[in-house]
Amino acid sequence: MPTRDQILEALKVVIDPELHKDIVTLGMVRSIDIAESGAVNVTVSLTTPGCPIKGHFQTGVAAAVKSVEGVTAVSVGFDVLSDVEKQGLQKKLGRAAGLPEGALAQVANVVCIGSGKGGVGKSTLTVNLAAALLAEGKTVGVLDADVWGYSIPRMLGLGGQRPKVSPERKILPLEAHGLKVISIGFFLKEDEAVVWRGPMLHKALTQFLDDVAWGELDYLLIDLPPGTGDVSMTLSQLLPQATFMIVTTPQDAAQKVARRAAQMADKVDLTISSVIENMSGFTTPSGERFPIFGEGGGQNLADELDVPLLGQVPLTMPLRAHADAGIPLVAVDPDDAAAQAIFHAARGLIALAPAKPIALPVLDSTPAPALQVVQAGPPQPVGMSLPMAG
Numbered sequence: 001m002p003t004r005d006q007i008l009e010a011l012k013v014v015i016d017p018e019l020h021k022d023i024v025t026l027g028m029v030r031s032i033d034i035a036e037s038g039a040v041n042v043t044v045s046l047t048t049p050g051c052p053i054k055g056h057f058q059t060g061v062a063a064a065v066k067s068v069e070g071v072t073a074v075s076v077g078f079d080v081l082s083d084v085e086k087q088g089l090q091k092k093l094g095r096a097a098g099l100p101e102g103a104l105a106q107v108a109n110v111v112c113i114g115s116g117k118g119g120v121g122k123s124t125l126t127v128n129l130a131a132a133l134l135a136e137g138k139t140v141g142v143l144d145a146d147v148w149g150y151s152i153p154r155m156l157g158l159g160g161q162r163p164k165v166s167p168e169r170k171i172l173p174l175e176a177h178g179l180k181v182i183s184i185g186f187f188l189k190e191d192e193a194v195v196w197r198g199p200m201l202h203k204a205l206t207q208f209l210d211d212v213a214w215g216e217l218d219y220l221l222i223d224l225p226p227g228t229g230d231v232s233m234t235l236s237q238l239l240p241q242a243t244f245m246i247v248t249t250p251q252d253a254a255q256k257v258a259r260r261a262a263q264m265a266d267k268v269d270l271t272i273s274s275v276i277e278n279m280s281g282f283t284t285p286s287g288e289r290f291p292i293f294g295e296g297g298g299q300n301l302a303d304e305l306d307v308p309l310l311g312q313v314p315l316t317m318p319l320r321a322h323a324d325a326g327i328p329l330v331a332v333d334p335d336d337a338a339a340q341a342i343f344h345a346a347r348g349l350i351a352l353a354p355a356k357p358i359a360l361p362v363l364d365s366t367p368a369p370a371l372q373v374v375q376a377g378p379p380q381p382v383g384m385s386l387p388m389a390g
C-alpha cells in the first residue's frame, strides 16, 4: 500500500503555473486519503473559486499519484483556500508576490443554470431566482451565457444597452433591479446571427469571467444555453467551483432530456447541486389545478441524481407577463404562486452546503474534451474582442 509521504513526494512535481512553486510547498494539498485497495483520493485547495487552471492540476495530480508504486486508482477533488489560509500563503510568497486576483475572486458562489432542452423557463427562473436571492439580502450577479438564445437583457429591461469600460479597462456590468448583469446580447447587434466557433466562444466567456468588474458577490448565476455543449465545457474548465442547477418540466420526456444534460455535466466535472421543476401545473382562479405538463419529472430527476428538488414553479400569467415587461415578478408581486415557489427555491439554494469536492474515478489522465468547432458558416475571427460603449 502506498504511504502518505510517498504521495506527497510525488506531488512535488505539480507546479502552480502562476505562483511558480509546487503545490506541496504552497500548502495546497488539502487531504490525501489512501484506501487499502491502493485507491488514492487527493483534494487540492485552489486560490480562487474562478481558478482557471483546475484542468492543469487535475491532470498533473492524477499523473503524479499514478506514478507511485501500489496506486490502483486516483481521484482528484477541489476546494478553495480560506481567507486565513490565503493570508498564510501570501506571507509564504513574500510581499512582492501577489496571489492571482481573478475577476471572480470575490464571488462566493457560482451557480450555472442549465436545462436539457430549450423553452423550459431557464432564463425566467434565472432572473427571478436572482431577484429572490437579492430580496433575501444577498448580492447577486447574472451572467447570460446563452449565446444562441440570450433573453436576459429583455427580461431585465436592458435591451439595446451596452456596458461601459472602467479606467482600469474592466467591463462594468449593467445594473437592473439591484442585480449586476452581463449578457452576450449586450455585445451583438440586434438579431445578429453569430456562428460561435469553439475558440471564439472560449475567448468571449473567459472575458466575461476575467475582464468584468463583478466585485463582491454572494451569488453569480449563469444562464447556460440549453443542453451541455461548448459553453458548459468551457465554464467547467474556467470555474472548478461552479455548481449546476438543472431546470426541467414535469414531463417524462423533458426529464429524460434533462438527465442527458446532467450526465454531460457530470462528464465535464460540473457538480450538480440541485433540480428545479418549472411549469408544474396551472391553477385556475377558482382553485382547480391542471397538470398541463404531467407530474413528477422534477422529483424523479432529483431522486435519480441524489440532489434536492429546490422547487416546483407553477405556470402563471404574471410570471410570463413580467418577464416580457422586463421586471422580475418576485420583485413586484411576491404573493403570486410562481413567485412564492421561486422564493422557496432561493432559500433552498442558500441552505445548500458548499459544493462537494469533485471526485473523479481517474485511472488514465484523459484531458477534458476539446471544444467542438462549428464548421458551418463563413470563417469567423478566433480572437473576438467585445465591442463596448466608451
Ligand SMILES: Nc1ncnc2c1ncn2[C@@H]1O[C@H](COP(=O)(O)OP(=O)(O)OP(=O)(O)O)[C@@H](O)[C@H]1O
Pocket (backbone or CB within 6 Å): 115, 117, 118, 119, 120, 121, 122, 123, 124, 125, 146, 149, 150, 151, 225, 226, 278, 279, 280, 313, 314, 315, 316, 317, 319, 320, 321, 323, 324, 338
Ligand atoms: N412558470 C411559468 N409560467 C408562465 N410562463 C412561463 C413560466 N416559465 C417560463 N415561462 C415563459 O415561457 C417562455 C420560455 O421561457 P424562457 O425563455 O425562460 O425559457 P428558456 O428555457 O430560457 O428558453 P431558451 O433556453 O430556449 O432560451 C417565456 O415566454 C417565459 O415567460
